[in-house]
Amino acid sequence: KAGVTQTPRYLIKTRGQQVTLSCSPISGHRSVSWYQQTPGQGLQFLFEYFSETQRNKGNFPGRFSGRQFSNSRSEMNVSTLELGDSALYLCASGIAGGHGSYNEQFFGPGTRLTVL
Amino acid sequence: GQQLNQSPQSMFIQEGEDVSMNCTSSSIFNTWLWYKQDPGEGPVLLIALYKAGELTSNGRLTAQFGITRKDSFLNISASIPSDVGIYFCAGPLYGGSQGNLIFGKGTKLSVKP
Numbered sequence: 001k002a003g004v005t006q007t008p009r010y011l012i013k014t015r016g017q018q019v020t021l022s023c024s025p026i027s028g029h030r031s032v033s034w035y036q037q038t039p040g041q042g043l044q045f046l047f048e049y050f051s052e053t054q055r056n057k058g059n060f061p062g063r064f065s066g067r068q069f070s071n072s073r074s075e076m077n078v079s080t081l082e083l084g085d086s087a088l089y090l091c092a093s094g095i096a097g098g099h100g101s102y103n104e105q106f107f108g109p110g111t112r113l114t115v116l
Numbered sequence: 117g118q119q120l121n122q123s124p125q126s127m128f129i130q131e132g133e134d135v136s137m138n139c140t141s142s143s144i145f146n147t148w149l150w151y152k153q154d155p156g157e158g159p160v161l162l163i164a165l166y167k168a169g170e171l172t173s174n175g176r177l178t179a180q181f182g183i184t185r186k187d188s189f190l191n192i193s194a195s196i197p198s199d200v201g202i203y204f205c206a207g208p209l210y211g212g213s214q215g216n217l218i219f220g221k222g223t224k225l226s227v228k229p
Contacts, residue, residue: 033215048215056216090158107158
């Protein structure tokens with residue numbers, strides 16, 4: 001069974017640009033979550049999607065947005081990039097999300113975004 | 117926001133030694149997850165715990181869900197060089213979504229052959 005895939009793996013952008021990152025969950029998984037990882041703040045939750053609906057959102061500015069498609073694939077977008085947005089962006093998928101037990105989250109390899 | 121306090125921040129041990137790390141919180145968690153992350157990769161799930169007091173093993177790894185629901189520990193026995201990496205505890209808050217995880221800051225493990 002293929003794992004979570006993320007594209008691209010590496011990205012370099014300049015301040016003010018926008019970027020779109022893509023995530024394909026494990027087959028059969030309907031929940032997709034996004035996290036930002038930086039040396040200073042660690043892993044921080046961005047948002048969670050289930051059945052094309054945003055279920056939860058973390059404490060990030062509105063420049064960070066996302067969406068989920070009917071095939072459960074997800075994209076996140078960051079507009080008006082700032083230097084501080086440089087980070088490893090991780091996507092995780094789970095069978096259902098929500099409050100159920102035995103619903104582990106599996107992570108992809110991440111997209112390393114560098115903002116110059 | 118909610119935090120998980122993970123300790124120690126780093127460990128430098130000799131191959132063959134046992135390792136212990138833990139995570140505490142002021143809030144109740146209904147799930148505790150332990151992940152390992154290698155440089156340039158995403159976290160890999162090692163152990164998932166769902167019941168207070170639960171003790172679960174995965175090879176040389178053993179983790180426990182504290183009975184207060186506010187802590188968890190991970191032990192690694194007879195460490196080997198491939199155990200090197202950063203170990204994270206994580207979990208959703210009690211009543212929260214499994215897709216919304218709070219992470220500890222990580223324990224960086226170095227193993228000397």
